[in-house]
Amino acid sequence: MASHVTPAGAAITHPPIAADWKPWSDTWTQLVQRLSPRRDLTVIVTPGAGQGSPACMTVPDATIEVNADHVTVDPTVADPTDLTMRPLYATGWGLLVHEAAHADHTRWPEAVDDTCDRRVLDAAMLLEEARSEHRHLARRPRDRQWLTAATTELLLDIPPLFSRADAATAAALLLARVDAGILTVDVAADARQAIRAILGGKLLTKLEKIWRRALRTRDDDHSAMIEWADQWVRALGHVAHQLAPEAAGRLRQAIEAVVAVIAAQVHSDAIDALNELARRQRAAQNATEQAIRAAAKRAAEQLFRRPATVATRPPADAERAACGKLTRALRDAALREPTVTIGAAPVPPGRLRVRAAMSNQIQTRMGQTPTSEPWRRKTRQPNPRPPLRAGIAVDVSGSMAGFLDPAAVTTWLLANATSRLPGSATATVIFGDQTRAITRPGQPLAGVPILPQDGATEGLLTAIDALDDQLGLSAAGHSARLLVIVSDGWLDSQELALCQGRLDRLARAGCGLLWIGPENSLPLRGGRIVLADDTATIADLITSAAVDALRER
Structure with missing residues (x-):
C-alpha cells in the first residue's frame, strides 16, 4: 500500500498547479485551517498530485497534495467556497480531511529511531490510518461523511492477491474503521466474514485487539505505536505472505460491495446537492425577475405619467410611401x-x-x-392575426447629432404603421441628459418628431424597463414583440452590463431586437444590427425586422 505520509528528510518535488485548479488550491489552503488547528499547512489540488496516492501529506514542508482527478467537478464552474456543493466532490474533500487528520495527529513517527524494523514501521503506519481518523472525529464528528466517502479510494489501494498479510491490511483499513466510527457494522459485515475465512477467527481476534489498542493511543506515544506494530508483525508470523486463492475472490467481491454501497450514498448526496443548487438557482432567478419587473414598473410610472411634448413636421412623400409599405408588410405577415x-x-x-x-x-x-x-x-x-408590440428607445445625446433625422423617421414609421394593425401598439422613449416618453402605447404621431438634442448619454436602462412594462416585451403570449434601439452605443459605462443583461433577457423571452445606428456605432450584443445613414435603407430594414417578429409567432 502506498504511504500517505512522506516522512521528514525525504526529497520532495510537488507537481505544478494547473491554472484552473489554482483558485481551488488557494481556497483549500484557507479552509484546511478549519480542519486542523495547525496554521502552517498548504494544499495543492491539481491532476496527478498525491505522490502516487489519491492524496498525501508531506511532513518537511507541511503540504497536503490531493489528486484533482478525485475532485469530480469542473473547477471553472463549481465554487469551492460554497459549502452546500461539497457533496458533489465528497471523495476529494474526504481525502483532504484524511490528510488533515494525519497532519494534526500523526506526530509519533518523528520520534521513531532510524533503526526501527521496516516491517514494524509499515505496520505502525497501517494502524495509523484508522487511528488518525478516529482522533480527528473526536474533535470534528461532522466530518464522518467525508471520511466515509474517501474510504472508497483508500480501499482500492489493497493488493488484488490476498495473502494473509493482504487480508490483515484489509482488516486494518476496513474493519478498524468500523471501530473508529467511520464505517458501520452492516456495511463491513460481508467483508469481515471474508477476512475471517482467510485469517481464521483466532488471528482476526488477535489483530482486532491490536488495532483497538492503537485507536486509544495518544498522538505522541511512539513507543506504544511501535509496540502494537511489533505485535501485529509477530501475530502474522512467517506465513504472512501465504496465499489464500480459494477465499481471495470472495474478499475482493466483499470489498467491491463496500465501495459500491459508499459510492451509492455519495451519489445520492450529490443528487440532493444538485437539486438544492437547482432550487437556489430558480429562487435567485425568480427574485431577479421580480426585481426587474418592479424596476420596470417604477420606470413606466415615472415616464408615462406625463409624456414629454415634442414638435413635429409633416412627413415627406417618400416617408409616407415607406410607412404604407411597412403597413402592408405587417398586414401580410400577420396573415395566418x-x-x-x-x-x-x-x-x-x-x-x-x-x-x-x-x-x-x-x-x-x-x-x-x-x-x-x-x-x-x-x-x-381560421387563425387570429397576432398583434405587434413595438418599443422604441432613441438616443438623443450629443454624439447622435448627425443621426437624429433618421431616428425621428424610424419613430414615426413604426408608431403609425403599427397603429393600423388591430390590437397593435408602439411607444417611444428618448434618453440623453434625462429619459422621457414621447408617445404612449397605441398613440400615433401626427408627424415626424423633431427630436431634441441633449449632452450626456444616460437612461437606456430606464427606457428599456419602461417600454417592457408598458408593452409586455418580456411577457410570452399571443403578441409579436419588437424592441428597437436607435443609438450609436456610446453609453454610460455603468449601464452597459445592466443594459446587455436586459437585452439578453428579452431575447430569451422571444422578443425581437433591432439596433439601428450610424456607421461608427458600438452596438450591444443580440438581435439584428443595422448601421446606415440614409433613411430609405433604414425604412426597409425596419420593415424586414418587424415582419420577422410577426412571422416568428
Whole structure:
C-alpha cells in the first residue's frame, strides 16, 4: 500500500498547479485551517498530485497534495467556497480531511529511531490510518461523511492477491474503521466474514485487539505505536505472505460491495446537492425577475405619467410611401393560413370511402347498427392575426447629432404603421441628459418628431424597463414583440452590463431586437444590427425586422 505520509528528510518535488485548479488550491489552503488547528499547512489540488496516492501529506514542508482527478467537478464552474456543493466532490474533500487528520495527529513517527524494523514501521503506519481518523472525529464528528466517502479510494489501494498479510491490511483499513466510527457494522459485515475465512477467527481476534489498542493511543506515544506494530508483525508470523486463492475472490467481491454501497450514498448526496443548487438557482432567478419587473414598473410610472411634448413636421412623400409599405408588410405577415383538420363523418359532405360504405351496407342488411363513418371531410379553422408590440428607445445625446433625422423617421414609421394593425401598439422613449416618453402605447404621431438634442448619454436602462412594462416585451403570449434601439452605443459605462443583461433577457423571452445606428456605432450584443445613414435603407430594414417578429409567432 502506498504511504500517505512522506516522512521528514525525504526529497520532495510537488507537481505544478494547473491554472484552473489554482483558485481551488488557494481556497483549500484557507479552509484546511478549519480542519486542523495547525496554521502552517498548504494544499495543492491539481491532476496527478498525491505522490502516487489519491492524496498525501508531506511532513518537511507541511503540504497536503490531493489528486484533482478525485475532485469530480469542473473547477471553472463549481465554487469551492460554497459549502452546500461539497457533496458533489465528497471523495476529494474526504481525502483532504484524511490528510488533515494525519497532519494534526500523526506526530509519533518523528520520534521513531532510524533503526526501527521496516516491517514494524509499515505496520505502525497501517494502524495509523484508522487511528488518525478516529482522533480527528473526536474533535470534528461532522466530518464522518467525508471520511466515509474517501474510504472508497483508500480501499482500492489493497493488493488484488490476498495473502494473509493482504487480508490483515484489509482488516486494518476496513474493519478498524468500523471501530473508529467511520464505517458501520452492516456495511463491513460481508467483508469481515471474508477476512475471517482467510485469517481464521483466532488471528482476526488477535489483530482486532491490536488495532483497538492503537485507536486509544495518544498522538505522541511512539513507543506504544511501535509496540502494537511489533505485535501485529509477530501475530502474522512467517506465513504472512501465504496465499489464500480459494477465499481471495470472495474478499475482493466483499470489498467491491463496500465501495459500491459508499459510492451509492455519495451519489445520492450529490443528487440532493444538485437539486438544492437547482432550487437556489430558480429562487435567485425568480427574485431577479421580480426585481426587474418592479424596476420596470417604477420606470413606466415615472415616464408615462406625463409624456414629454415634442414638435413635429409633416412627413415627406417618400416617408409616407415607406410607412404604407411597412403597413402592408405587417398586414401580410400577420396573415395566418387556416388550420386544416381531416376527420371522418357518417353523412355528407366530404369524400366517400368505398370500403367503409360497403361495410355499413353489410351491417344494415344483417340488422346491425352501422358503426363506420364513410365520409372524410376537411375542416378549416381560421387563425387570429397576432398583434405587434413595438418599443422604441432613441438616443438623443450629443454624439447622435448627425443621426437624429433618421431616428425621428424610424419613430414615426413604426408608431403609425403599427397603429393600423388591430390590437397593435408602439411607444417611444428618448434618453440623453434625462429619459422621457414621447408617445404612449397605441398613440400615433401626427408627424415626424423633431427630436431634441441633449449632452450626456444616460437612461437606456430606464427606457428599456419602461417600454417592457408598458408593452409586455418580456411577457410570452399571443403578441409579436419588437424592441428597437436607435443609438450609436456610446453609453454610460455603468449601464452597459445592466443594459446587455436586459437585452439578453428579452431575447430569451422571444422578443425581437433591432439596433439601428450610424456607421461608427458600438452596438450591444443580440438581435439584428443595422448601421446606415440614409433613411430609405433604414425604412426597409425596419420593415424586414418587424415582419420577422410577426412571422416568428
